[in-house]
Amino acid sequence: MNKAINWFTTFLSLFIGISVSGQQASSGSNKSLLWSITGHNLKKPSFLFGTIHLICIDDYLWTPKMKECLNKSDNVCFELNLADPSVMAQVAIGLVDSSGKNLEDYFTQDQFKLLKKYINDSLGMNISLFNKMKPIALQSIFSSSGLNCTNPTSYEDSIMKTAQASGKQISGLEDPEEQITALEKIPIDSVVVQLMDEMLNNQKSDSEYNKLIAAYKSQDLPLLYQLITTSSEPGDELGVLLEDRNKKWISRMSNKMNQSSVFFAVGAGHLWGDTGVITLLRKAGYTVKPLK
Secondary structure: OHHHHHHHHHHOOHHHHOOOOOOOOOOHHHOOOEEEEEOOOOOOOEEEEEEOOOEOHHHOOOOHHHHHHHHHOOEEEEOOOOOOHHHHHHHHHHHEOOOOOOHHHHOOHHHHHHHHHHHHHHHOOOHHHHOOEOHHHHHHHHHHOOOOOOOOEOHHHHHHHHHHHOOOEEEEOOOHHHHHHHHHOOOHHHHHHHHHHHHHOHHHHHHHHHHHHHHHHOOOHHHHHHHHHOOOOOOOHHHHHHHHHHHHHHHHHHHHHOOOOEEEEEEHHHOOOOOOHHHHHHHOOOEEEEEO
16 A cells, blocks of 8 residues: 555646646747746745656656756745655545445446456556555556656656755645545546546557657647647546646745745646646736746
8 A cells, every 4th residue: 555655645646737727829938847936026036847746767857947946946845745754644644535435336346347457467466455545546546557667756756855955945835635635526436437448548548648748848838738638538627626726826835935935846737727827926916937
């Protein structure tokens, strides 16, 4: 179960973090994962960086400008405070199904048989490891099976280690309960349908993920938007969850930026769209510009 939990905490926001609503015109100036935040009486600039929470080392993109902005920031802020051991413990607790049901209870007999075989064949794990976990946990774990490498890396982990080495304070925009609560708003039936679709259409999922990685490496936020919104998943309910989270973050980001220069590292999909963080920050009075 610990292995499953580790995967989930790394991938917790992957398909939420790259699910966006609203659209802006694409241009070369929009093709950046790194943005400066200035104005609105800020004494020092802060920075916004879009991550993919797990990626193959060969696909890992980290430019001199990204390194420079991280180094000049006073503090680092993720979606969750990953430097706090209690956060991981809370996530682990949040993954456990306290309703009294086992994982098997959410699937038909045939569905569970397929699930058992898939987990064994694709992940090399026994389904009993997930017996007390919520079905939504499997969504993130399945995402990792699309990675064509044995030792993926995490942007959050790399950024956190750099921040800790230089004595920067690390914080989060949300607490674990908020993220778990948001995920729990997704109907169980919808989660089951998505899981079945991923198992039955694995090649299609791999192809879509490869396109996503290519768009990410080219720092093309509008293309990331297009790839996600033209995909058959995730469900429409995730758009609402994303909007709510983005709107909630703005005041929290403002409070942090008023105190010091912050390097915000969140899922890349949170950046784009009419209700994306970039647009919401601009509406709040900040100047947000792409950096190369």
